[in-house]
């Protein structure tokens with residue numbers, strides 16, 4: 402049975418299907434007939450110059466912005482243009498914004514336990530010990546985000562990079578079918594950037610991911626298919642080497 406509120410859309414085997422999506426703000430086309438297809442299990446990197454429409458695309462997928470036209474289908478069945486943000490999150494789309502928002506007065510472990518239990522369960526978390534299943538999952542996530550040694554540290558004491566990894570872990574705890582990650586390495590050192598690529602590659606073993614990022618060394622380290630957005634449309638798609646060799650991409654983005 403379908404969850405309430407789901408409107409059947411076109412049937413597709415893609416996890417995420419955008420076709421002909423346009424969004425205008427006061428007559429300015431932020432997205433212009435955009436199409437994108439993410440396969441189940443895939444990790445995709447989205448790059449493009451400032452104002453290319455990357456954030457607007459993420460906003461359309463999460464229901465924050467309604468497209469003026471076009472199709473947005475998730476998991477082969479749900480028409481996301483008909484759902485609100487809460488319903489879309491329930492369907493299994495999780496988003497990590499650029500700025501980390503971990504609970505600073507709680508340890509890494511408790512931040513993850515809160516995310517595992519769902520934010521409604523503060524009381525349960527404080528009053529009851531985690532179940533064996535919760536503990537096992539917690540250990541698994543700590544290992545994926547490489548923060549086992551820091552699990553008893555308070556959020557406030559973490560470095561910028563560690564906060565980002567913890568937040569990736571908190572998103573993972575909610576077990577979304579698709580993780581959207583906005584500029585995860587902004588402000589990171591080179592070593593943190595490399596670790597973030599390793600963390601996301603590990604995440605991608607069990608989750609589909611769409612990551613927006615400007616940092617080319619990071620995108621190279623991810624080693625996944627890249628979509629280049631420009632003026633609200635797909636300009637090029639392929640490996641980083643392929644799109645980097647495309648004169649149009651050099652002209653509008655990489656050559657700058």
Ligand SMILES: Nc1ncnc2c1ncn2[C@@H]1O[C@H](COP(=O)(O)OP(=O)(O)OP(=O)(O)O)[C@@H](O)[C@H]1O
Pocket residue numbers: 426427430431449450451452453454455456457458
């Ligand atoms: N709410 C809004 N009202 C008016 N214009 C907007 C709004 N949101 C975005 N825009 C415009 O739409 C265009 C696309 O913006 P968007 O933020 O999606 O680009 P981006 O690729 O994410 O850029 P950046 O890399 O700088 O984050 C920009 O020209 C922006 O000014």
